[in-house]
Amino acid sequence: MNYWPLLGVAVIVIGFALRFNPVPVVVCAALVSGLLAGMHVPDLLALLGRSFVSSRMLMLFVLTLPAIGLLEHAGLREHAQRWMGRLRGLTLARLLIGYLLVRELLAMLGLTGVAGHAQTVRPLLAPMGEGAVEKILPMVTDADRDELRAVAAATDNIGRFFGEDVFIALGAVLLIQGFYAQHGIDLTPLSIALWALPTAIAAFVIQSVRVWLYQRRLLRRAARMRDEQAA
Amino acid sequence: MLRIEYAYWLIAALLAYTGLRNLRERHGWRAAFWLLLGALFGGGDYVLAQQAAGNPLPAQIAGVSVIVLALLAPRLHRQAHADGGDAQARLQSALRLGHKLFVPALLIPLVTLLVALFGAYLSIAGHALFAKAQMTLTGLALACVVALLAAARVARVPVRQGIAEGRRLLDAIGWAALLPLLLAALGEVFTHSGVGAAIAALASNNLPTGSALACLLVFALGMVLFTVIMGNAFAAFPVMMAGIGLPLLIHQHGANPAILGSMGMLCGYCGTLLTPMAADYNLVPAALLELRNPYGVIRAQVWSAVSIFIVTFLMMWMLVFR
Numbered sequence: 085m086n087y088w089p090l091l092g093v094a095v096i097v098i099g100f101a102l103r104f105n106p107v108p109v110v111v112c113a114a115l116v117s118g119l120l121a122g123m124h125v126p127d128l129l130a131l132l133g134r135s136f137v138s139s140r141m142l143m144l145f146v147l148t149l150p151a152i153g154l155l156e157h158a159g160l161r162e163h164a165q166r167w168m169g170r171l172r173g174l175t176l177a178r179l180l181i182g183y184l185l186v187r188e189l190l191a192m193l194g195l196t197g198v199a200g201h202a203q204t205v206r207p208l209l210a211p212m213g214e215g216a217v218e219k220i221l222p223m224v225t226d227a228d229r230d231e232l233r234a235v236a237a238a239t240d241n242i243g244r245f246f247g248e249d250v251f252i253a254l255g256a257v258l259l260i261q262g263f264y265a266q267h268g269i270d271l272t273p274l275s276i277a278l279w280a281l282p283t284a285i286a287a288f289v290i291q292s293v294r295v296w297l298y299q300r301r302l303l304r305r306a307a308r309m310r311d312e313q314a315a
Numbered sequence: 316m317l318r319i320e321y322a323y324w325l326i327a328a329l330l331a332y333t334g335l336r337n338l339r340e341r342h343g344w345r346a347a348f349w350l351l352l353g354a355l356f357g358g359g360d361y362v363l364a365q366q367a368a369g370n371p372l373p374a375q376i377a378g379v380s381v382i383v384l385a386l387l388a389p390r391l392h393r394q395a396h397a398d399g400g401d402a403q404a405r406l407q408s409a410l411r412l413g414h415k416l417f418v419p420a421l422l423i424p425l426v427t428l429l430v431a432l433f434g435a436y437l438s439i440a441g442h443a444l445f446a447k448a449q450m451t452l453t454g455l456a457l458a459c460v461v462a463l464l465a466a467a468r469v470a471r472v473p474v475r476q477g478i479a480e481g482r483r484l485l486d487a488i489g490w491a492a493l494l495p496l497l498l499a500a501l502g503e504v505f506t507h508s509g510v511g512a513a514i515a516a517l518a519s520n521n522l523p524t525g526s527a528l529a530c531l532l533v534f535a536l537g538m539v540l541f542t543v544i545m546g547n548a549f550a551a552f553p554v555m556m557a558g559i560g561l562p563l564l565i566h567q568h569g570a571n572p573a574i575l576g577s578m579g580m581l582c583g584y585c586g587t588l589l590t591p592m593a594a595d596y597n598l599v600p601a602a603l604l605e606l607r608n609p610y611g612v613i614r615a616q617v618w619s620a621v622s623i624f625i626v627t628f629l630m631m632w633m634l635v636f637r
Contacts, residue, residue, distance in 0.1 A: 085512070085513060085516050086509060086513065087513050087517075089505070089508040089509055089510045089513060090510060090513050090514070092501075092504075092505065092508070092510060093505075093510060093544055096501075096544070096592070100591055105388055105389040105490070106494055106591065106594075106598070107384070107385050107388035107389070107490050107493060107494065107497060108385040108386065108388060108389060110385075110494070110497045110498060110501050111381060111382055111385035111497060111501075112385075113501060114497075114500060114501045114504040114505075115382075117504055117505055117508045117510060118504045118507070118508050120508070121507070121508030121509055123507070123508065126371065126375055127371075128378070128504070129374070129375040129378030129379060130366070130371040130374040130375045130378055131374075131378070131500075131503060131504060131507060132377075132378035132381050132382075132500055132504065133362060133373075133374040133375060133376065133377025133378035133379075133380070133381060134362065134363065134366050134374045134377070134378075135499060135500040135502075135503035135504070136355065136377060136378075136381050136496050136497070136499075136500045137355060137356075137358075137359035137362050137363060137374075137377055138359075138363065138499075139495070139496050139499035139500065140323050140326070140356060140359055140496065141319065141449065141452055142495035142496050142499060142595055143326060143356075143492060143493075143495070143496060144322060144326070144452055144455060144456060145599070145603075146326055146329060146330075146481070146485060146492060147322065147325060147326060147329070147455070147456050147459035147460075148423060148455075148459050148462075149329075149480070149481035149484040149485055150329070150459070150463045150477040150478050150480060150481030151419060151420075151423065151459055151462035151463040151465075151466045151477060151481075152420070152480075152481075152484070153477060153479075153480025153481050153483060153484045154463065154466040154467060154470060154472065154476060154477035154480050155416055155419055155420055155466050155469075155470070156405075156480070157405065157408075157470070157476070157480055158405070158408045158409070158412060158416060158466070158469070158470035158472075159405040159406060159407075159408040159409025159410075159412065159416065160409070160416045160417075160420060161405075162402075162405050162406050162409035163409040163410075163412070163413060163414075163416050163417075164416075164417075166409065167414075194431075195428060195431055195451070196451075197427055197431065197451040197452055197454070197455050198424045198427050198428045198431065198451075199424055201599065201600040201603050201604070202603060203423045203424055203427070203455070204423075204424055205600065205603075205604070206603055206604055207420045207423075208417075208420055208421075210604060226607075230606050230607055230608065230611055231611075231615070233604040233605075233606060233611075234601070234604075234606060234611040234612050234614065234615035235615050236604075237600040237601070237604060237612045237615070238588075238612055238615040238616040238619065240600075241588060241596050241597075241600075241612070241616065242588070242616070242619055242623075245584045245587065245588070246581065246584065246623070249577065249580060249581060249584070255549065256548075256549070256580050257577075259549055259552060259553075259580075260552070260576040260577065260580060263552065263553055263556055263576070264572055264576065267561055269565075269572050271572060271573050271576075275573045276573050276576055276577045277577070278573075278577075279573055279574045279576075279577035279578060279634075280577045280578075280580075280581060282627075282630050283578060283581045283623065283626070283627045283630070286623060286626045286627065286630075287619075287623050290619055290622045290623055290626070291619050294618065294619055
């Protein structure tokens, strides 16, 4: 067993820990691992180039930028925030938990590409969430906005991840089934997907509770700020 | 027929435009970065076709280009975020346009959804409208074009301005846009150089194989750790399964394969929430949402990931050996 390629992992860990720019760190790690595994330089370069262009779909989100940029220039965020301010019943927690539910259900149906950070979080969920925070706090700082946006992004991720494993025809289930089939264990995709359901429910409950706690924290802070003003 | 390759050409065009605008504004490094990336996107299909035909030279050139991009990336300083127009004008426009602003924004998920659901049935004169491969993503690309046209109509500005806004956002995101592709390439290199096999060998050499609970714990934590390293639970799964899951848990301790596979994979997903290596879920959104801390999304996810992992592990422990 050749353990030297593991140094590539060490490059990653050290590079991220020291907060170097991740792009050269990642390329460095790839070169280190490949060379220490005894790959020839031309082969390694070809592997790097081929796998890079084969995953071009990962940059598809940039196509949303012109439309989103134009709408934001025309006041989309301002409108979403103001509209949230007028909707009395729609609290921060209800907004985020509702989004979590829709995102997770869509992912369960295999529709993961429909929502996402570029498609829905930046143009819609984040500004609406900021509007909801403004309903709670009398003064919203940049740090508050950053926290809200991070929570919105986390909610999107969690809904997507733990929903998609329940869908029978998507990568994860097929990968599991394929692995077992190679090793002589035959399972139907449905029997695998079904066992993802308990975690899907747990993830929904856990993230909902966390969102609710986040809202409670903001409410308490607002109450404290009002008390101080009254005193 | 609409294919995903057209989307790549659109991206290449946007990247080239971003590069040329930067060139005109004399941001040399930034221009070089986007132009080179645009060339990789435009030439990607040629690279893959030549590779399939047995000519590795274009792929090698692409590999060299990736290294050049890595050298250029640290020179791309995040732009001191220039907001689009002044706040007063945006508010005025928001008041004037109202809910009409939501229409193009909602068109992105809506058109994608329609293509995902019904794309397979659409055809013109007997030719299928969408290629089968990557139909949802092709739909997303189409949705972006439709939304841009609709947005330009709603805001009564030329489409050209949308492209300029897209360029502004792209410059604000900078090199973070590149990371998911690089990490996918790194995963390939790790797989080819046997990093996974080495880790699995290390783990199974130091394992108290007699205890079912200890094996299960090492398996679950191994899924998390390996996913944190590789940025992807799919890469971790076969390695941990071949090293621990199959020989020890299933064959020796009689674990239920369906439960072990499904919940083991989900343990890996908890790792995805924790790692900067899953750049498209954790670092790109931080850049896209203009967070000041690039690890802000991960920080917001830590306790969710830990709780979901604990719950999943407990359920797996109770169910898998029945």
